[in-house]
Amino acid sequence: MFSETFFVDFNRVKFLFQKGSDALDLLDRLSTNSVLELSEKGIKTTIVTDEKAKIIDVLNVWKINNNKLLLESNIENINKLISWINKFTIEEDSLIQKQEDFFKISIIGNDLNKLYEFIPLLKNTKKGNFIEFTISSKRFLIGKHELFNGLESIDFICLDGILSRERLKKMLFNIDIPEKTQEDFELFRIKNLIPKSGSEITDSYNPLDLGLERFIDFSKGCYVGQEVVARLDTYKKVQNIMHMIKVDDIDSNMRGTKITSSSGGYAIAISKKKFV
Amino acid sequence: MSQIPINTIEITERAASKVRKFAENEGKKPFALKVAVKGGGCSGLTYDLEIVDTPAENEKIIKQHGVEIRIPKKSFIFLAGTILDFSDGLNGKGFLFSNPNAKKSCGCGTSFSV
Numbered sequence: 001m002f003s004e005t006f007f008v009d010f011n012r013v014k015f016l017f018q019k020g021s022d023a024l025d026l027l028d029r030l031s032t033n034s035v036l037e038l039s040e041k042g043i044k045t046t047i048v049t050d051e052k053a054k055i056i057d058v059l060n061v062w063k064i065n066n067n068k069l070l071l072e073s074n075i076e077n078i079n080k081l082i083s084w085i086n087k088f089t090i091e092e093d094s095l096i097q098k099q100e101d102f103f104k105i106s107i108i109g110n111d112l113n114k115l116y117e118f119i120p121l122l123k124n125t126k127k128g129n130f131i132e133f134t135i136s137s138k139r140f141l142i143g144k145h146e147l148f149n150g151l152e153s154i155d156f157i158c159l160d161g162i163l164s165r166e167r168l169k170k171m172l173f174n175i176d177i178p179e180k181t182q183e184d185f186e187l188f189r190i191k192n193l194i195p196k197s198g199s200e201i202t203d204s205y206n207p208l209d210l211g212l213e214r215f216i217d218f219s220k221g222c223y224v225g226q227e228v229v230a231r232l233d234t235y236k237k238v239q240n241i242m243h244m245i246k247v248d249d250i251d252s253n254m255r256g257t258k259i260t261s262s263s264g265g266y267a268i269a270i271s272k273k274k275f276v
Numbered sequence: 277m278s279q280i281p282i283n284t285i286e287i288t289e290r291a292a293s294k295v296r297k298f299a300e301n302e303g304k305k306p307f308a309l310k311v312a313v314k315g316g317g318c319s320g321l322t323y324d325l326e327i328v329d330t331p332a333e334n335e336k337i338i339k340q341h342g343v344e345i346r347i348p349k350k351s352f353i354f355l356a357g358t359i360l361d362f363s364d365g366l367n368g369k370g371f372l373f374s375n376p377n378a379k380k381s382c383g384c385g386t387s388f389s390v
Contacts, residue, residue, distance in 0.1 A: 029315065091350055223318070227383065
């Protein structure tokens with residue numbers, strides 16, 4: 001566990017809008033979580049998988065209204081995600097638009113009193129919901145959500161370009177919330193087993209290999225990859241396990257293990273269960 | 277199941293009778309059966325049936341057994357040559373699609389890939 005509170009600039013996060021009356025329904029038929037149940041101003045993480053249940057992308061869905069979703073992807077997977085959604089858009093009223101000038105900053109930690117003094121509305125916002133807020137004439141979406149390992153976070157989407165990101169950072173410094181550098185956050189991420197796009201979140205693995213069960217609704221209807229996910233879970237056939245190891249303990253003879261990330265003497269490894 | 281010409285789809289008398297009953301229950305008169313394909317589902321494409329009363333643009337229209345079938349043209353690419361039947365037997369109840377374009381179908385029977 002950790003006691004610090006800090007913010008991170010997620011500069012590899014990329015955004016796109018999915019607009020249209022069938023947008024939510026289509027995404028529900030292509031991903032693991034029940035996004036159809038998402039209420040307005042709600043956030044949910046869902047996983048788009050291929051026919052073999054390999055991961056296309058893990059994305060946060062921000063429901064602006066019934067006809068407009070903001071999808072939070074990342075630099076590694078966004079083009080693949082767009083192609084995948086477009087491939088399955090046949091008669092549906094659903095249009096994908098890249099949004100280049102949005103940015104994401106997240107606060108992690110529990111010392112949030114000063115933030116709540118600055119944004120009182122946020123205090124009573126429930127987890128999985130977001131509010132719209134303006135700081136110095138710059139617009140933000142601010143949501144209470146979680147990282148991919150379930151650790152709670154407060155997520156800011158800066159809607160007015162780089163300037164809005166800089167204003168937000170300045171505000172956070174003013175209320176004594178420090179920024180964690182990318183290098184320091186990488187170590188934090190590894191120690192807390194938070195999978196990252198391009199490292200662990202790739203089409204080499206399925207969601208169960210990465211311990212992402214919390215983002216799978218096993219009782220929802222069909223989606224692409226659902227039969228494989230259900231079979232892996234029901235018959236306990238998940239082949240891999242993600243775990244943290246010390247770099248000093250890495251042995252060149254480790255069978256069935258792939259090191260996917262490393263920083264500060266620690267690494268994330270994905271191993272064949274039978275060799276662990 | 278016999279084959280039908282590739283430029284049409286066919287509905288069996290049993291399925292047509294069921295469709296007429298659904299339309300009557302919904303109070304739609306005149307009515308048509310819209311048969312379409314949606315993206316997603318276990319195998320990538322999902323059949324979509326709907327009783328409709330207003331025509332839309334770009335639809336192929338077929339009349340059989342007292343039922344007007346409307347198929348959006350984009351969907352027709354995936355449905356050409358399909359026979360729509362209905363089963364209420366012990367091993368499953370509902371509309372059944374016999375689609376010559378489907379390379380793979382999922383267990384629930386409503387999803388397929390081409």
